[in-house]
Amino acid sequence: MKVKLFAGLALGGGKTDKTCLALLEYYPQYHKIFLSQLFPRIKTEEELSADQIVCQLLDGLGKIETVGFDTPLKLPKCLRCRLKCPGYEDCVEPEIKWMWKFYRERNRKKRPKKLFTPYTERCAELYVSSELEEVFHPPHAMGSNIAPLTARALFLQRRIDAPAIEVYPKLSLWRIGRALGVTKSHLRFHKHSVGGDESREAILEKLVQKDIAFIYEQDARTMIEFAPAFEAFICAMTAVLKFTGQTEPRPKGFPRSESWIEFPRENIRW
Numbered sequence: 001m002k003v004k005l006f007a008g009l010a011l012g013g014g015k016t017d018k019t020c021l022a023l024l025e026y027y028p029q030y031h032k033i034f035l036s037q038l039f040p041r042i043k044t045e046e047e048l049s050a051d052q053i054v055c056q057l058l059d060g061l062g063k064i065e066t067v068g069f070d071t072p073l074k075l076p077k078c079l080r081c082r083l084k085c086p087g088y089e090d091c092v093e094p095e096i097k098w099m100w101k102f103y104r105e106r107n108r109k110k111r112p113k114k115l116f117t118p119y120t121e122r123c124a125e126l127y128v129s130s131e132l133e134e135v136f137h138p139p140h141a142m143g144s145n146i147a148p149l150t151a152r153a154l155f156l157q158r159r160i161d162a163p164a165i166e167v168y169p170k171l172s173l174w175r176i177g178r179a180l181g182v183t184k185s186h187l188r189f190h191k192h193s194v195g196g197d198e199s200r201e202a203i204l205e206k207l208v209q210k211d212i213a214f215i216y217e218q219d220a221r222t223m224i225e226f227a228p229a230f231e232a233f234i235c236a237m238t239a240v241l242k243f244t245g246q247t248e249p250r251p252k253g254f255p256r257s258e259s260w261i262e263f264p265r266e267n268i269r270w
Contacts, residue, residue: 003027004243007058007067007162008236010169010228011149014050017043021054022232023061026240031270033213033240037061040222040229051152055159064162065243068235071153072141073166074259078119079142088118094255098123106130124261127251128171138168138261165239165262169231172238173203175264180206191227200224212270213237238262244269 004026012018021039026032039057044050058064074080077095078088088096099116102123106113116126121140128138139146157164170190177187186199201224207213208220215223223230239262241247246269247262254260 001027002029004240005062005064006236006239006243007061007064008070008167008232008234008239009054009067009156010070010232010235011152011156012228013148014152015044017041018228019043019050019054020226020229020232021057022229022236023064024233024236024240026243028244032211033237035213035215035219035233035236038219038222038229038233040226051156051159054156058160058162066239067160067162067164068167068239068262069153069157069164070167070169070231070235071146071149072122072259073153073157073164074122074141075150075154076119076122076141077258091118095123095258098253098255098258099126102126123255123258124166127254128168128261128263131251132171133266134174136168136171136174138171165242166259167235167238168261168263169234171261171263172234175266176234176237176241176268177203177206178266179264179268179270180210180212182206190230196227197224200227200230204230210270238264241265241268 006024006026008022010020019042021042022035023037025034025036042050042053077093096118099118103116120142125138125140128136141150173190174187182203186202190196190199204215204220204223208215223233241264242262246265248265250260
């Protein structure tokens with residue numbers, strides 16, 4: 001029986017215990033998903049860093065098709081650029097031109113927004129924040145809250161052999177949940193300290209009831225009680241959906257050299 005392996009990685013700070021890794025087995029012949037291993041609260045052990053532990057775990061899991069990260073995997077254009085800078089008002093690089101076009105078109109339709117900052121944010125974040133069926137607020141790749149996690153993800157990516165994709169768990173969860181018929185309130189508040197556990201439980205129950213995923217009761221309980229473990233699972237689910245051709249393509253005209261956030265199509269074929 002052929003099986004494909006997909007991993008999801010929800011990163012916390014390198015000195016915390018909030019990093020989680022999920023491994024999914026996908027059986028293409030039967031379109032079934034099995035959460036085979038869940039590693040919550042990965043942390044440094046004496047002189048063995050949490051980063052090394054993550055890499056060792058991934059190396060020992062077998063041939064992984066894709067790893068889904070819940071963090072950016074590419075720096076904003078202005079931090080990658082090595083050209084003499086004229087300022088982004090006069091820049092002709094494709095990513096910056098796309099941002100200007102997007103900004104001006106957006107302002108013609110709605111109340112003017114604050115000007116973009118291409119040294120902290122990327123095209124994908126602009127697109128996801130305003131062009132979908134629900135309002136989302138993905139963190140900027142070099143925003144104050146996520147910049148350390150971006151740095152950590154880039155460090156880990158260099159050491160991981162498997163292809164990696166970026167995932168914004170809130171958006172992936174929204175699309176997966178809507179396809180399952182989960183109420184919008186559960187999807188909007190899955191990380192809230194009050195009621196978040198009930199939301200995560202409702203989503204997992206739907207996946208199991210519809211015979212889409214098999215999850216051990218102990219792992220389900222861990223994901224209900226600990227949101228990062230749940231998000232690692234969602235990242236791995238997104239990797240499976242990309243493998244089956246059920247994630248959204250880049251929009252027309254999106255810069256080829258820019259990174260993209262993978263998220264499911266609205267109509268998922270389970």
